Amino acid sequence: HYHSEVVLAVWQRSLNEKRYKTTMTSANRIVFQKMGAAAAAISPAFLLVHGTVGQKQQDESSTSTTNTTTSTINRLLATSAMTNTNNKRAPHMVPINCADGTRVIPYQAPSRSEQLARLKKQTESFDVLVIGGGATGAGVALDAATRGLRVALVERDDFGAGTSGRSTKLIHGGIRYLQSAFLNLDYKEYELVQEALAERKHFLKCAPYMNKPLPIMIPLYRKHWYDVFLVPYYFIGAKIYDLVAGQDNGVPASHFIDKQEAIYQFPMIEDTNLMGAIVYYDGQMNDTRMCLHLALTATQKGACIASRVSVESLTHDAQTGRLNGAIVKDLVTGEVFPIHARSVVNATGAFADAIRIMDNPDAKPCITAAAGVHVVLPDHYSPTKMGLIIPKTSDGRVLFFLPWEGGTIAGTTDAQSELTMQPRPTDRDIGFILMEANKCLRKDKTVSTHDVRAAWSGIRPLVTDGHGDTKNISRSHVVEVSEKGKLVTIAGGKWTTYRRMAQDTVDRLLKEVPECASGRALRPECETAGMGIIGSDRAGIVVNAKFDRIGVTLREEYGLPKDVAYHLVSNYGTRALQIAEIVRPGTEVFDKKFVSSTGDVRRISSKYPYIEAEVKFAVEQEYALTAIDVLARRTRLAYVDSEAARSSCKRVVHIMGDILKWSHSKRAEEEKATLHWLDTMNMEEKAYHKD
Numbered sequence: 001h002y003h004s005e006v007v008l009a010v011w012q013r014s015l016n017e018k019r020y021k022t023t024m025t026s027a028n029r030i031v032f033q034k035m036g037a038a039a040a041a042i043s044p045a046f047l048l049v050h051g052t053v054g055q056k057q058q059d060e061s062s063t064s065t066t067n068t069t070t071s072t073i074n075r076l077l078a079t080s081a082m083t084n085t086n087n088k089r090a091p092h093m094v095p096i097n098c099a100d101g102t103r104v105i106p107y108q109a110p111s112r113s114e115q116l117a118r119l120k121k122q123t124e125s126f127d128v129l130v131i132g133g134g135a136t137g138a139g140v141a142l143d144a145a146t147r148g149l150r151v152a153l154v155e156r157d158d159f160g161a162g163t164s165g166r167s168t169k170l171i172h173g174g175i176r177y178l179q180s181a182f183l184n185l186d187y188k189e190y191e192l193v194q195e196a197l198a199e200r201k202h203f204l205k206c207a208p209y210m211n212k213p214l215p216i217m218i219p220l221y222r223k224h225w226y227d228v229f230l231v232p233y234y235f236i237g238a239k240i241y242d243l244v245a246g247q248d249n250g251v252p253a254s255h256f257i258d259k260q261e262a263i264y265q266f267p268m269i270e271d272t273n274l275m276g277a278i279v280y281y282d283g284q285m286n287d288t289r290m291c292l293h294l295a296l297t298a299t300q301k302g303a304c305i306a307s308r309v310s311v312e313s314l315t316h317d318a319q320t321g322r323l324n325g326a327i328v329k330d331l332v333t334g335e336v337f338p339i340h341a342r343s344v345v346n347a348t349g350a351f352a353d354a355i356r357i358m359d360n361p362d363a364k365p366c367i368t369a370a371a372g373v374h375v376v377l378p379d380h381y382s383p384t385k386m387g388l389i390i391p392k393t394s395d396g397r398v399l400f401f402l403p404w405e406g407g408t409i410a411g412t413t414d415a416q417s418e419l420t421m422q423p424r425p426t427d428r429d430i431g432f433i434l435m436e437a438n439k440c441l442r443k444d445k446t447v448s449t450h451d452v453r454a455a456w457s458g459i460r461p462l463v464t465d466g467h468g469d470t471k472n473i474s475r476s477h478v479v480e481v482s483e484k485g486k487l488v489t490i491a492g493g494k495w496t497t498y499r500r501m502a503q504d505t506v507d508r509l510l511k512e513v514p515e516c517a518s519g520r521a522l523r524p525e526c527e528t529a530g531m532g533i534i535g536s537d538r539a540g541i542v543v544n545a546k547f548d549r550i551g552v553t554l555r556e557e558y559g560l561p562k563d564v565a566y567h568l569v570s571n572y573g574t575r576a577l578q579i580a581e582i583v584r585p586g587t588e589v590f591d592k593k594f595v596s597s598t599g600d601v602r603r604i605s606s607k608y609p610y611i612e613a614e615v616k617f618a619v620e621q622e623y624a625l626t627a628i629d630v631l632a633r634r635t636r637l638a639y640v641d642s643e644a645a646r647s648s649c650k651r652v653v654h655i656m657g658d659i660l661k662w663s664h665s666k667r668a669e670e671e672k673a674t675l676h677w678l679d680t681m682n683m684e685e686k687a688y689h690k691d
Contacts, residue, residue, distance in 0.1 A: 094588050096577045098542050106578050107534065109299045112623055116330065118304045119152055120337050126152040126304070127516045128509065129326060129341035131311050131355055133157075134164035135287075135495055137347035138294035139502030139528075145301035146531070147506065148522040152339055153295070153303060154328055156310035158629045160291035162421060163349050165633055166458025167495050168374065168412055169404050171204070171211060171283030173197035174494075175241050176391070176398050182240075190244075192476050196496045197245040200283050203496065204250040205530050207285075207293060209547040209573035213251040214284040214402070216387040217266055217277045219440055231256065231275060234391075238280040251281035265386050268445040284387075284404065287495060288633040289571050292622060294498075297533040307623055308332050314344060314358045316485060322513075323359065323485045332625065343509055343516040346489040350419055350461040356480075359487040366480070367491060368464040369419045373429040374411030376454040376640055377447055382408040393436045401437060406608060407453060407640045410437050414460075423457035424680045430455055454642040454681050463492035477501045481512045488512065499528055535573025542574045550576055558584050560601060567609035578621070582613040591616065604652065605644040610635040615655045627652045627674040632681075642681040649674050 095103040110118075118124065130141050133155025141153040155161075173196040181189035203211045218238075220230045238254035245251070255278075262277040263269060295305055308331040315325045315338065325340045346355040356363040381401070382388065388401035402409045413429045430452065438446040463478045477493030477500075490505040503526040510517060510524065532538040536545065543549040547569050554565035558580040568576035581587045583594050583601045594602050594613045604610040618624035618634035630652050631645045632638040638645040649671055657667045 094578075094581055096542070096574075096581070102541065104541060106575065107300060109296055109621065109623070110304075112306060112625075115304050115306045116309075119154075119306060119309075119328075119339055122340075124150075124340075126150045126339065126341040128152070128343045128345055129154070129339055130345045130347055131326070132347035132349060132351075133159040133291075133295060133305065133307055134162055134347065134349055135160070135291050135294070135498040136164075136349065136490055136493065136501050136505075137345075138291055138298060139498040140345055140347050140490065140505050141298040141303045141305065142294055142301065143499075143502040143506045143526055143528050144509075145298050145303040146527050147524070148520065149506075149517060151298065151303040152341060153298070153305040154309040154311065154326075154339070155305075155307045156331065157421060158307050158625070158633055159295050159305075159623065160288035160633055162351075163458050163460060164291045164495065165288040166372070166374075166423075166456050167287045168372070168400055169284055169287055169402065169409060170214075170400070171200050171285055171496050173200060173241065173245065173282070173496070175237070175280065175282075175389075178241055178244065179237060188476065193241075194244050195500055196494070197241075197249065199497050199500055200245070201248075201250050202499055202530055203285065204283055206533050207290065207536050207573065208545065209535060209569055210290060210293075210571060211283055211285045213281050214387055215252075215279050215281055215385065216389050216400075216402075217257075217262065217269075217279050218389055218391055219262065219266075219269055219277045220275045221273045222275050223273055228275070231278075234278045238278050241280060251283070254278060254280035266383060266388060268381060268441050269388070270440050270442055279386075284402065285495075286405070286571055286636065288636070292633070293533050293535060296622070300534065305623075306330075308625055311355065311358070312336065314355070314485070314487070321484045323487055343513040344485075344487055345505060345509060346487055347505070349491075350459045352461065352489055352491045356482070356487065356489055359482050359485040363482070366463055366478075368462045369417045370414055370460040370462050371417030371423055371429075371457050372412040372414055372460055373425040373433065373455065373457045374409055375425070375430055375433050375452050376404075377408040377410060377451050378453065379403065379406050379408060381410075381441075381445070381447065381451070388440065390436060390440055395432075399433065399436050401440070405636050405640050410434070410447075417457070417459055419459065422677065422680050423459055425455040425457040425683070427683055429457070430683055449683060452683060453644075454639055455683055456639060456681055460494075461491060477504070479504050479508045481508060486513050503528065535575045537574050542577075547573060550574065553577070554580050559599070561609070563609040564601060564603075564611055568611075575621075579611075579613050579617050582616060583611070604631075604635060604648045605637060605641070607644060608637060608640065610637055612651070612655060615652055616659060619656055619659045624656075627656060627670055628677050630656065631674065632677075638678060638681050642678050645681070646675060646678050649678070 095105050097103055127149040128144050128151055130137050130151065130153040133153060137153060137155065138159065141151050145151045173193045177189055178193045180186065181193060204213065218234055220234065222228060235256050242253050256276060257265065257279055258276045259271065259274050262274060263271055299305055310329050310331055312327045312329050314323055315327060316322065317324045323344045324342065325338055326344065327336060327338050329336045346352055348355050350367060350369050353365045353367050382403045384403050387403065390399040393399050397414055400409065400411060410433050413432060417423060430449070434447050434449070441447065477497065478491050480489045480491065481487070488505060488509050490501055493501045506526065537543055551565045551569045554560045554568060554576060555562060560580060568579055572579060581589050582591050584590055591613070594611070596602055602612045604612055604615070614635055615630050618630050622634055624630050624634050627649060631648065637648065653667050653671045653674065656662070662670065
């Protein structure tokens with residue numbers, strides 16, 4: 001149970017306090033006393049300990065725990081020497097006050113330059129090279145590193161820049177797949193729903209500050225006499241959905257509400273012929289930040305990760321034909337260099353076939369690309385805590401209407417698409433979404449293209465033989481191992497099942513390429529189920545996982561507005577306190593340019609809670625290299641309001657340019673590239689009009 005928000009926890013309590021005395025073995029107590037003496041060189045007033053302190057330790061694990069802790073002490077002693085020599089903390093490594101009076105020094109990920117130096121190091125050979133920094137790739141890196149493998153991960157764009165950042169933002173089992181499973185007597189489809197619902201529970205547990213239950217309403221209308229049977233039909237279906245999810249699944253039970261309650265819960269709903277609604281629960285997330293936090297958590301486990309590094313070719317052993325690494329290119333500097341690895345995992349999603357062909361030019365394509373388009377409308381088109389699903393549109397698909405990040409997401413379509421990193425929504429798709437949405441909205445609340453603040457298209461990688469309608473293709477995943485090179489490819493699946501996909505991939509890797517872990521004792525079983533990720537207060541030290549306390553602290557002690565405080569907690573967890581330190585006068589990292597002359601924090605856009613201090617944090621702590629990274633993926637402004645993102649572009653480029661020492665020409669180039677990218681986040685021309 002590593003408390004990885006904390007590298008060092010500064011404790012003001014005595015180790016002789018009774019509750020610690022009764023939960024520590026004598027061996028560990030000696031170790032921690034030794035650590036306390038060593039730490040006095042850094043701060044005589046406090047006791048520095050590793051983040052695992054404060055959690056119960058079992059006697060039966062005293063030997064291994066003591067060895068691990070002794071190793072930790074050596075690292076602490078090295079840190080002590082470095083701190084005393086340099087007398088300077090790294091950016092944002094400032095102690096944060098905890099609710100119980102203790103203070104912690106937050107985790108800082110290795111810089112990109114440090115990660116690249118490690119990738120280039122000829123003397124270091126990785127056990128596994130993961131290609132792809134989306135949800136699946138980050139999940140594989142985290143799983144493998146947690147088991148003890150030496151992991152490298154490269155991503156040619158930004159983390160979560162592809163499909164993983166263009167989802168519906170739902171954490172769901174797939175209620176329509178459950179319906180399909182029963183209607184078609186398809187047990188595999190049922191198993192897919194069961195697996196996804198189990199993973200939904202993991203989502204809600206691993207990052208509770210970010211991932212939350214969301215009630216979703218299914219409106220039921222009586223257009224024919226037999227429509228009265230829709231009520232028991234959908235009610236039973238929702239209850240089966242609850243049953244499949246099992247007990248203690250993290251969300252409330254589904255239920256029926258009458259017409260009056262449905263109108264109260266969703267005032268914009270069309271009430272003509274409305275009988276009532278079924279309310280069921282799924283989860284909701286911020287997909288790009290979730291992906292980023294998975295990657296950052298992998299670094300805490302020892303993984304070496306780098307974005308803007310493309311794979312130019314795969315390398316094979318001349319004698320065995322097995323893969324032994326890749327030739328990659330740093331897209332920032334243009335430098336080409338090899339990465340040595342005992343095995344390679346292909347987690348590139350929709351682009352998996354390109355990597356498969358690098359391994360075997362005769363490999364047959366296995367991916368069908370399906371485009372899913374979403375539009376974002378103003379927040380008044382949905383309540384803040386209630387979504388809506390139209391279970392059957394005119395073409396037989398489903399349509400969601402969901403509150404998210406201060407806007408309303410409507411979508412999605414599902415049709416075959418060309419393969420591109422920058423897919424653009426078509427006016428036809430946007431028009432279809434608006435037309436279907438208006439069928440369930442009051443006549444005075446209908447939407448048009450004038451209401452569209454942003455629109456995007458995401459490419460789903462579906463495993464198929466290349467035939468059939470994409471809406472009928474299963475979202476199950478497949479792990480493939482090439483015969484000669486032993487390239488492990490993970491394809492298909494969906495966001496919700498990323499962790500299980502990663503588990504199956506690493507399990508298959510260890511089975512098919514056991515030499516990737518030769519010479520070392522590994523933890524053979526997956527340990528990521530239910531494991532918290534960065535920001536989740538895993539050791540319960542900061543706020544005991546009660547994240548509303550952080551929100552109160554941000555408002556009362558840091559003076560942040562309510563919407564800003566809520567936004568920071570919901571997207572950063574405990575790390576929100578690090579950002580708040582940047583705008584708090586008197587702290588070591590206070591930066592006055594992010595605060596106005598009246599003392600208010602400067603926002604990236606006046607209409608939204610994203611603040612300029614996040615730009616600095618993104619660059620220094622979250623591997624942001626471009627303005628697009630900040631506007632689209634560290635904050636979600638580009639996805640919520642593309643015009644507001646355009647207006648904020650120049651300021652974001654200016655802040656990043658100052659931090660990264662960009663030249664005037666580089667800043668102009670960056671602004672131009674950002675504005676060009678933002679063109680893909682909106683409509684080509686008006687596709688739908690009110691009557």
